Amino acid sequence: MILTNFLKILATIIFANYLDSKINFFMVDYYLSFSLGFLVFCFWVFSLPNNIYAVSSFIIGLLIDLILGSPFGLNALLFTISSFIIHSYRYSFKIFSFLQITIFFAFLSMFYLGFINLFVNTANFSYLLIFLSFFLNGITWISIYILMNKFKTRFYR
Amino acid sequence: MARIAPGNTPKFAYAVLLIVASTFLYLDLQYKTFTATKNIFNSGLLTSNLIVKNLIFKPISNLYNLTTSKKELIQLNQSLADELEVSKIENFLILNKADLFKNNDELINYIKSSTIKSLNEIASISSFNTNLYKCCDSHRLFLFNNSTPFKEGGTVINSEGILGQITDSNKRVSEVILISDIKHSIPLKTKEFFCNANGTGRPRILECKYDASLWPESFEIGQNFFSSGLGGIFPEGLLIGSITSIRTDDDNETILEIKSIANPLTQNHVMVIYPNDFN
DSSP states (O other): OOHHHHHHHHHHHHHHHHHHHHHHHHHGGGTOOOOHHHHHHHHHHHHOTTTOOHHHHHHHHHHHHHHHTOOTTHHHHHHHHHHHHHHHTTTGGGGSOHHHHHHHHHHHHHHHHHHHHHHHOSTTOOHHHHHHHHHHHHHHHHHHHHHHHHHHHHHOO | OOOOOOOOOOHHHHHHHHHHHHHHHHHHHHHOTTHHHHHHHHHHHHHHHHHHIIIIIHHHHHHHHHHHTOHHHHHHHHHHHHHHHHHHHHHHHHHTHHHHOSOHHHHHHHHHHSSOSOSEEEEEEEEEOHHHHHHSSOOEEEEEOOSSOOOTTOEEEETTEEEEEEEEEOSSEEEEEETTSTTOEEEEEETTEEEEEEEOSSTTEEEEEEOTTTSOOOOOTTOEEEEOOTTSSSOTTOEEEEEEEEEEOTTSOEEEEEEESOOTTSOSEEEEEOGGGOO
16 A cells, blocks of 8 residues: 555544544433444455555554544554454455444444443443444444545546 | 354464463553553654644645635634733733742752742643543543653643643653542542542542541531642642532442532643742
């Protein structure tokens, strides 16, 4: 993968994380939490499985850790694990329906949120938030898939 | 159910990077190894943010303001808003002077004899991750240093009350741990009752836990709690908050939930005071 493409991918993930932080400030009161940054990352791994492997996922995760101020290595670890899971299923996705893929990524983002909360919000860990976010992120995945596909066709070379 | 199809996923690289990431995470959580790296990155980010704002966005907005003749009004409005915030904080300081500084004469003598011009400094908030504040255990904010870095242990207040204390400083910014942070504890009192109120990780909420069988005390919702000054960091007698709920946990201990009166989301300026240096 060439550097400009990597930077484009990184920029979209950072932008999605920025949106995350702005929206979640209000959503968390209603036990909802978006994981836009993570879903955008998943989209890139899903749609470009030959370009984003372990090292890219790890580097993106570390950069997100630095930007968000979360424990160093947390996002790197989760992004690398997610990338591995997505790569493991890359051929299976071809026989999955879109609904199955949506459920897969909703589950993945639910586990991501669960792990993040386990480390940064131990005292107030909420199962309700994780459960409700499964549905929210499932719906979000659909819009991210459509929007990011347009972005990919327009800007990614 | 689809089975995992064989692929050419390089498992070795993943395994190595998973171990590396886990090691990073362990080192950061256990020994805070990467705090300096994070601080340097944050400083760089803040500096570049300021440069971009001042060099790119400000001239563009100024150009717009010139054409619409609103520039001066906007600047005046901003400076008035800043001054109002500062004067609100100073007002709080004046109102609580007796509690904040126990020995005024010694304090004045100290200031006269030392290079310190003031024992209180107005500081502007450089960054505050409000998302983390609302969602997570860690409640920290960062202040721009004035001419010198703020001293560790300095009490941070706004016009409503105590927000937290300085925990770390570098050349550019100082880190403040808020009283609602899960790792923070503040000694409180009400009449004859004393307790250590721990942060809960929820915005403005502190918790006092005590064994009701050992300390038969009755409380009511809305009862005020004050700083006891026993920790040696915060001055004594300042109103911290009031009880919002009383409950009993599984160990039969009573938990008092106290809501702090100071809200860190209301102002862009705070004041750092060092009351204990002069007691």
